[in-house]
Amino acid sequence: MIASWNWASDNQLTSVHLQVKDSRKDGLTPAVRLVTKQRDGDTHNWSLHKNTGGSGTTADWNTTATDSQGIEFAWVQGELLDGSTLVGLCQGAKIRNPD
Secondary structure: OEEEEEEEEOOEEEEEEEEEEOOOOOOOEEEEEEEEEOOOOOEEEOOOEEOOOOOOOEEEEEEEEEOOOOOOEEEEEEEEEEOOEEEEEEEOOOEEOOO
16 A cells, blocks of 8 residues: 655645555455544544455555644555455554644
8 A cells, every 4th residue: 555645734635645456366355545633633534445456456546635623644544355344454654744
C-alpha cells in the first residue's frame, strides 16, 4: 500500500493518492483508506477503496479530504478482506499537520 498527500490547510488535504496491490492468489481483497484525527480527538475513517482486480493487479485512487472539524493527523490504513470480513489490518505512521 502506498499513500501520499499535500497539506493545504488545517482542515484540508489535497492531491491524496492511495494505491494498493494484490500480490497473492488467495481470493482475499486488499483495500486502503485514509484516516484522520480531528482537532477534537475524534477519528475520521474515510471511504474504503478495494482492489477487486485479482492477483497481480494494482489499483489507484486520487482524491481530496476536507473536514470542518480540522485535521490534526493523517495516516493510511490497509485492510485485507475475505468478502466483507476483515482478516488483516495494518497502518502507516501518523503524520502531524504542519499548520
